[in-house]
Amino acid sequence: MAGVLILEDGTCFPGKVFGFRGNTQGEVVFNTGMVGYQEVITDPSYVGQIVVMTYPLIGNYGVNLEDNESSRPHVKGFIVRENCTYHNNWQADESLENFLATHKIVGLEGVDTRALTRHLRSRGTMKGVITTNSNLNKDELQGSAQCLVEQVTIKEIKHLPGTGPRLVAMDFGIKKSIITALQSKGFDIIQVPAGIGADEILSLMPQGIFLSNGPGDPKDVPQAIATIKALLGKLPICGICLGHQLLALAMGADTYKLKFGHRGVNHSVKDLLTNRVYITSQNHGYAVKEETLPSDVFISHRNLNDGTIEGIGHKYLPISSVQYHPEAAPGPEDSAYLFDHFYEMIKVGA
Missing domain, CATH: 3.40.50.880 (Class I glutamine amidotransferase (GATase) domain)
Incomplete structure (x- = not known):
């Protein structure tokens, strides 16, 4: 299913939705780690954020039951260049896509994450939405002040x-x-x-x-x-x-x-x-x-x-x-x- 990331400045980055099929909104940030995507997804510090992984291939070692940093995922969305559909690791219990789908986390793959990261570096962190509606107006992005720690x-x-x-x-x-x-x-x-x-x-x-x-x-x-x-x-x-x-x-x-x-x-x-x-x-x-x-x-x-x-x-x-x-x-x-x-x-x- 085609999807798109729309930033609050109106810039769009097309891709393909994976994991949970739906729309999601959050602060768009990038992580430069080559590994550790499971820990990132379950780290409470990422609550309310859509995380962009800069390393081009994510998901190759799947997801296991031991490496979660909390009881559940906290990211609002997860963006990768390529989602590895075939994982291979002796500890793996399921694929990254299944993990995201189970916990209703919207993923977006096929995105030019290098261009997206450069955009965030030059313009600064900003809100964004992952959606299947490419006609969504940037003015529809809404954010409310809230204490994330309470969550x-x-x-x-x-x-x-x-x-x-x-x-x-x-x-x-x-x-x-x-x-x-x-x-x-x-x-x-x-x-x-x-x-x-x-x-x-x-x-x-x-x-x-x-x-x-x-x-x-x-x-x-x-x-x-x-x-x-x-x-x-x-x-x-x-x-x-x-x-x-x-x-x-x-x-x-x-x-x-x-x-x-x-x-x-x-x-x-x-x-x-x-x-x-x-x-x-x-x-x-x-x-x-x-x-x-x-x-x-x-x-x-x-x-x-x-x-x-x-x-x-x-x-x-x-x-x-x-x-x-x-x-x-x-x-x-x-x-x-x-x-x-x-x-x-x-x-x-x-």
């Missing part, structure tokens, strides 16, 4: 027992792989909803606070910012991705929207404390504004592609955060050591 955060407190320090993980859309990485260090994890207050967190008697990844604009979660601000100086705090941005806002800095975001598994980041360079997995559309950082906050990591902030620390408090994903999934595991650093930070503060 993916846990609804009730959940205890994941461990033998190590007790850690409260504020869930803004946490990936399964992050939970797995924290459990591998032995943390006694209490996973809490994004809207929880500081007093309730402290009543759980944690030894550290972890701020998870998540979707959307960090300024759409003001209650979480207030909670984090109230916790500053009381416990060691570590943030990843959205958690990094929320921590920066809580300390008085500002954030801004990137033109087209960082989404992929090959982003070079320099650790300014060791001068080492790491290849990282990233998925974010916002960044911390450097000139707004308070004097007691320093930059610990920097992106080597565009110079944006990739990590911060505090001169006097046990606080650190990174913009990228040290747990990878998908991507390189160069930065997994950061979980060890956080563990040691908590042990020192205990």
Whole structure:
């Protein structure tokens, strides 16, 4: 069935619908990863987005039951140059097309994804719709302000027992792989909803606070910012991705929207404390504004592609955060050591 992606600026990219047959609308973003499409589709950070994969062949190893990053897909749509109709992998349980169809995710194949990506890079991220109606007017694209975190955060407190320090993980859309990485260090994890207050967190008697990844604009979660601000100086705090941005806002800095975001598994980041360079997995559309950082906050990591902030620390408090994903999934595991650093930070503060 013929389909088309219509962007809000009126540009059209024709293709063929696969997966679920229907229409869908969302923010159109691109991911440069060669592999990891299953993790991308099920990553809560992609809620509300139509994801374009820049690698030309997607679906060749199918989909399995082990690599989901959450209980269900979160993307609004999925665009590829070529959908591999014959998958071949010993772990595969079904094809990519069947997976999308089962979960009612609209896919579009046969798209010139290189041209589409170049368009998004030059014009910036924008809304779009995948439809079988090529006469759809761009003015029919509608978007409503909403807090995406509310759609993916846990609804009730959940205890994941461990033998190590007790850690409260504020869930803004946490990936399964992050939970797995924290459990591998032995943390006694209490996973809490994004809207929880500081007093309730402290009543759980944690030894550290972890701020998870998540979707959307960090300024759409003001209650979480207030909670984090109230916790500053009381416990060691570590943030990843959205958690990094929320921590920066809580300390008085500002954030801004990137033109087209960082989404992929090959982003070079320099650790300014060791001068080492790491290849990282990233998925974010916002960044911390450097000139707004308070004097007691320093930059610990920097992106080597565009110079944006990739990590911060505090001169006097046990606080650190990174913009990228040290747990990878998908991507390189160069930065997994950061979980060890956080563990040691908590042990020192205990």
